[in-house]
Amino acid sequence: xxxxxxxxxxxxxxxxxxVLLLAWMLVPLIMTLWFSFxxxxxxxxxxxxxxxxxxxxxxxxxxxxxPSVQTTLIIVGGVLLITIVLGVxxxxxxxxxxxxxxxxxxxxxxxxxxxxxxxxxxxxxxFMDPVxxxxxxxxxxxxxxxxxxxxxxxxxxxVMIVSWQWLPFATLILLTAVQSLDSxxxxxxxxxGAPYLKRFWYIVLPHLSRAIxxxxxxxxxxxxxxxxxxxxxxxxxxxxxxxxxxxxxxVLESQNVGLGSAGGVYAIIxxxxxxxFLMRIVGKNLxx
Amino acid sequence: MGRITLKQVTxxxxxxxxxxxxxxEINDGEFVVFVGPSGCGKSTLLRLIAGLEDTSGGTIxxxxxxxxxxxxxxxxxxxxxxxYALYPHMTVRKNIAFPMRMAGVDKxxxxxxxxxxxxxxxxxxxxxxxxxxxxxxxxxxxAIGRAIVREPAAFLFDEPxxxxxxxxxxxxxxxxxxxxxxxxxxxxxxxHDQVEAMTMADKIVVLRAGHIEQVGSPLDLYxxxxxxxxxxxxxxxxxxxxxxxxxEKRGAVTMGIRPEHITVSATEAAWRGTVGVSExxxxxxxxxxxxxxxxxxxxxxxxxxxxxxxxxxxxxxPDESRIHRFDAQGLRIP
Numbered sequence: 001x002x003x004x005x006x007x008x009x010x011x012x013x014x015x016x017x018x019v020l021l022l023a024w025m026l027v028p029l030i031m032t033l034w035f036s037f038x039x040x041x042x043x044x045x046x047x048x049x050x051x052x053x054x055x056x057x058x059x060x061x062x063x064x065x066x067p068s069v070q071t072t073l074i075i076v077g078g079v080l081l082i083t084i085v086l087g088v089x090x091x092x093x094x095x096x097x098x099x100x101x102x103x104x105x106x107x108x109x110x111x112x113x114x115x116x117x118x119x120x121x122x123x124x125x126x127f128m129d130p131v132x133x134x135x136x137x138x139x140x141x142x143x144x145x146x147x148x149x150x151x152x153x154x155x156x157x158x159v160m161i162v163s164w165q166w167l168p169f170a171t172l173i174l175l176t177a178v179q180s181l182d183s184x185x186x187x188x189x190x191x192x193g194a195p196y197l198k199r200f201w202y203i204v205l206p207h208l209s210r211a212i213x214x215x216x217x218x219x220x221x222x223x224x225x226x227x228x229x230x231x232x233x234x235x236x237x238x239x240x241x242x243x244x245x246x247x248x249x250x251v252l253e254s255q256n257v258g259l260g261s262a263g264g265v266y267a268i269i270x271x272x273x274x275x276x277f278l279m280r281i282v283g284k285n286l287x288x
Numbered sequence: 289m290g291r292i293t294l295k296q297v298t299x300x301x302x303x304x305x306x307x308x309x310x311x312x313e314i315n316d317g318e319f320v321v322f323v324g325p326s327g328c329g330k331s332t333l334l335r336l337i338a339g340l341e342d343t344s345g346g347t348i349x350x351x352x353x354x355x356x357x358x359x360x361x362x363x364x365x366x367x368x369x370x371x372y373a374l375y376p377h378m379t380v381r382k383n384i385a386f387p388m389r390m391a392g393v394d395k396x397x398x399x400x401x402x403x404x405x406x407x408x409x410x411x412x413x414x415x416x417x418x419x420x421x422x423x424x425x426x427x428x429x430x431a432i433g434r435a436i437v438r439e440p441a442a443f444l445f446d447e448p449x450x451x452x453x454x455x456x457x458x459x460x461x462x463x464x465x466x467x468x469x470x471x472x473x474x475x476x477x478x479x480h481d482q483v484e485a486m487t488m489a490d491k492i493v494v495l496r497a498g499h500i501e502q503v504g505s506p507l508d509l510y511x512x513x514x515x516x517x518x519x520x521x522x523x524x525x526x527x528x529x530x531x532x533x534x535x536e537k538r539g540a541v542t543m544g545i546r547p548e549h550i551t552v553s554a555t556e557a558a559w560r561g562t563v564g565v566s567e568x569x570x571x572x573x574x575x576x577x578x579x580x581x582x583x584x585x586x587x588x589x590x591x592x593x594x595x596x597x598x599x600x601x602x603x604x605x606p607d608e609s610r611i612h613r614f615d616a617q618g619l620r621i622p
Contacts, residue, residue, distance in 0.1 A: 187340050188373035192387035192434070193361035202386070206377040 036261035043255045055262035064246055069270065071155065072242040076223045076274070078159040079166060083219065084212060086163075087170030091178045092204070094171070105175075112168035116228040123161045124150065124233045154238035161229050166222075170215045177211035178204070213285040217278060224271050243267050290351065290442035290474030291316045292337060297346035299332055299498075306332050307498040309346065314442075314476060314491075319468050321477045323485040323521070324495035330478045331446055333495070337476065338367050338444050351441060361390075366435035367444040370451065372427045374419040374434075381415040384433045391438070398437075405433040408467075425456045432467070442474035449484065461487060482522055486510070494518050516618035519544045525574055527612070528586040534559075540613035540621055547574060547587040549610040552594065557603035561586075563596050577602065 039051040059065060094105060111119065127134050128149035136146035149157045181204065189199045225244050234240045236249060247267060251260030292314040299307040306329050314320050322330040335341040337348060339360035347356045355363050366387075374383050384405060388398045406412045409429040419427055428448060435443055445464070449457045465488050468475050479485055485492050486506045494501040494509065494517070502514040506522075513519035519527050527544045535543040564576040564585050571592045576585040588604060596602060613621040 182371060182373065184369045184371050184373035185375060187360075188367070188369055188434075189375075189386070190340070191338060191360045191365070191367045192438070193390040194386075195361075198390065203375060206375075209377075 032261045032264045034261075035257050036265050038258050040257040040261075041255060042257060051258055055258045056265070059250070059259055059262045059266060064241060065266075067239065068241050068243045068246040071240060072224065072244070072270070073274075074155060075159055075162065075226065075242060076220060078155075079162045079223055080216060080219055082159065082163040083166045083170040084174075084215060086167055087174045087215065088205075088208065088212075090167070090171045091174035092200075094175055095178045108171055109168045111164055112166075112172075114165070116165060116226070117232055119165055120161050120229040120232045123157075123164070128157055150234050151238050154234050154240045158229060158233065158240050161233070162223065162226055165229075166219055169219070173211050173215050174208060177208050181207045209282075209285045213282040216282055220274060220278060221271075224267075224274065243270060290314075290440075291349075292442060292474065292476070293349040293352075294337070295347045295349070297333075297336060297348060298344045299329075299336055299341065300344045305344075305498070307336070310498070310500060312493065312500065312503070314474060316474055317472050319465075319475045319477065319488060319490045320493060321479060321485040321489035321491070322493045322495055323479055323482055324501075325521075326480055328495045329498040330480075330495050332498075334367075334444055334446055334476060334478045338365055339363050340367075364438075364441045365444055366438045366440035366442075367446065368428075368431045368435050368448045370447045372419075372431040372448075372451075374427055374430055376419055379416050379418055380411060380422070380430050380433075383419065383430055384415075384437055387434060387438045401437045401439075402433075405436045408436070408470075409433050424452050425460060428452065428460055429463075432464075436467075436471070440473070442476060445475065445477040447478055447480070449479070450481075457484075464488065483524055486522070492522075494521060512620065513544075513612065514620055516542060516544075516614050519612055519614070519620075525587045525589075530579075530582065530586070532582070535613070538611060538613055541616045542614040542618070544612040544614065545586075545606050545610065547589040549607040550586075550588045551605045551607070552588065552590050552596075553603040553605050555603065557605045559604040559606065561602060561604065563598055563600045563602055565598070566596065568592070575602075577604065579604075 036055050037051060037053075039048040039054070040046070041048065090108065094101075094108065098104070114122075125133070130136050130146050130148045133146075133149075135149065139146040147153055185203055185207075186199055189203050194202060226242070227244050227248065230236055230240050230242065230245050231248075236245045241249075243263065244267065247260045247263040250256050250263055292312075294310060294312040296309045296311060297307065298305065298309050310333070322333060324330050332341060336343055339355070339358060339362075343356055347354055349355060350363055350365070375386065378386065381402060384402050385398050388401065393401075402415070403412070406415055409432060411426070411429055411433060414422060414426060414430075419430065422430065431448070448464075449460050452460060461484060464475075464477075468488075477484075477488065489506055491503060492506055492509055493503050496517055502509060502518045504512075509518060509522045513522060513527075516529065520529065523546055525547050527546050528550075529542055529544050531542050535541060559579055561577040561579040564578055566576070567574045569592065573590045573592055573594055573596075575588045575590060575596060577588050578585045590596075615621050
C-alpha cells in the first residue's frame with residue numbers, strides 16, 4: 001500500500017467493515033447507557049421516565065453486588081490458573097512422541113467442541129450428582145460420605161467445569177508454542193549442564209511466555225462473561241452469582257431493564273480494570 | 289586435556305545403521321575436521337561424542353576414562369551449534385554466563401571469565417544486547433563465548449559457519465583458527481565444505497556413509513588420496529578422473545590429475561583438446577577442455593591472464609609425477 005491511490009482504495013474497501021463493526025458495537029453500548037438512566041420496568045408500566053443515577057446507586061448498594069464481583073474474579077482467576085498450569089504440562093506431554101498421537105490430540109481438543117450448556121449438564125448429572133454421580137460412587141468406594149458438589153462446593157464445581165472446557169484451548173495454543181521451540185536450544189542447555197527442570201524453567205517457560213499471555217488475555221475476555229454453566233447447574237445459588245448472572249437476574253427475573261443496564265456498565269468498567277491490570281503484568285511479553 | 293578415543297562405535301536408527309563400527313583417535317590439542325557429503329554421518333558422529341545421541345555399541349573415552357554412558361553435561365565438552373542455539377530471551381552476558389550459572393561458579397569468577405571471553409571475541413560492547421539485535425557473525429561469537437567460559441576439554445563445532453555469508457565465513461574461519469592457536473584446546477569441527485577442512489584442520493577425517501575413508505593431514509589427503517572418493521572430494525576444483533586408454537597406458541583403471549598439475553603448452557604436446565567454458569578468477573583461470581576421445585571435459589588451471597576462447601585448440605602437458613592411479617576397486621595404486 002505504497003501509493004496515494006492504493007491507500008485511498010484500501011480505505012474505501014475497509015469502510016463497510018469498519019462501519020458495520022462500529023454500528024454493531026456502538027448501538028448496543030449506547031442503548032445500554034440510555035436504559036441505565038431510565039426507570040424501565042417492562043411488566044410494571046414500561047418506560048417510566050428519566051431516573052438519573054438512581055439505577056447506578058441502587059445496583060452498587062445492593063448486598064449482592066460486591067459478592068458477585070468477588071465470585072467473578074475467583075472463577076476467572078481459578079480457571080486461568082488451572083488451565084495454564086495443566087495446559088503447560090499437557091502440552092509438554094503431548095509433544096513427546098507416542099503411539100496414537102493423532103487420536104490422543106483430537107481427544108484432548110474434544111471438550112472444546114462441547115457446548116457449555118451440554119458440558120455443564122453432563123458434569124452436573126454424570127459426575128457431581130450426590131446419589132448417582134461418578135464422584136459419589138468413587139467417594140463411596142473409598143468409604144467416604146459423597147460430597148454434594150453443587151451445594152457444598154459450588155464455586156469449586158463451577159471452576160472445575162469451566163476449566164475442563166477451556167483446558168483444550170490453552171493446551172492447543174501452548175502445544176504449538178512448545179513445538180516451535182528450537183531443539184538445538186534445549187540441546188545447548190543440556191550441554192551447558194542444565195537438568196530437565198532447569199531447562200524447563202530457563203528455556204521452555206520463557207519461550208512459552210508469549211503464548212501464555214495470549215491464553216491469559218483471550219480466556220479472560222470469555223471467562224468474565226460465563227453464564228450457561230451457572231444457569232444450568234446452581235442457577236446462581238450457593239455463592240455462584242457472578243456479575244453477569246446478577247445482571248441477568250435484575251433484567252429478566254426482576255424485570256428491571258434500567259437496573260440491569262446500570263449493572264452492564266459496571267461490568268464494562270470491571271472488564272477494563274481487569275484488562276489494564278493484565279496488560280500491565282503481561283503485556284510487555286507481546287512486544288518482543 | 290582433551291583426548292577422545294572412539295572404539296568400535298556404532299549407531300543405528302531403528303534398522304538403519306548410520307555408523308558402522310568405527311575407530312578414531314583424537315589427540316590432545318588437535319584441530320580435527322570431519323568432512324563429507326551431506327548425510328554421511330558426520331554430525332551424528334559429533335553428537336555421539338557430545339552425548340546428545342546414545343551409541344548403539346562400542347565405547348567413547350575422553351582422557352582415558354569411559355564416557356559412553358555419561359550425560360552431555362558431565363563430559364566437559366562444549367558445543368557450538370549450526371543455528372548457534374542462543375537463548376533469545378537472555379542478554380549476551382546471561383547467555384555466556386548460563387553454563388557457569390548451571391555449574392554454580394561463583395559470581396566474581398563468572399564476571400572475570402565473561403569479560404575475558406568478551407575481550408577475546410570483541411563482544412564487550414554487546415554484552416547487554418539480546419541475540420536478536422546482533423548480526424550473524426556476532427551471534428556466532430556469542431555461541432563460541434558460551435563454549436569458552438566453560439573451559440572444556442574439547443570444543444565441538446557443528447557446521448558453525450554454514451549460516452554466514454561468504455566474506456564473513458572467511459573471517460570467522462581465521463578467527464576460529466586463531467582461537468585454536470591461542471587456547472591449544474582440542475577442537476572437533478564438522479563441515480561439508482572441503483575448503484574449511486583444508487584451511488583449518490590439523491587432521492581431516494573424510495567420511496562417507498558412516499565409514500572413515502581416510503584420516504590424515506590436509507596435505508597428506510591432497511597428495512595421496514587413498515581412494516577415488518577422497519581424490520574427488522579433497523581439492524578445489526575437483527581432480528580430473530580419466531578412464532580408458534590414458535589410464536591403461538599408466539597401468540591403472542582410473543587415473544586422476546588435478547587441474548593445477550596440467551600445463552597449457554604452445555606447441556604439440558601429450559594431450560590435445562578444445563576449450564569449452566572458462567572461468568576467469570583474476571589470479572587463475574579454469575578451463576573446461578574437451579579432450580579428444582573423452583566424453584567428459586576436464587578442468588585445467590592456467591594463469592589468470594591467459595586468453596583462450598571457446599573453440600580454440602590447445603595442447604596440454606600433464607605432470608607425470610603428480611598423476612594418481614587407482615585400481616578397479618577405486619583404491620590407490622602406490
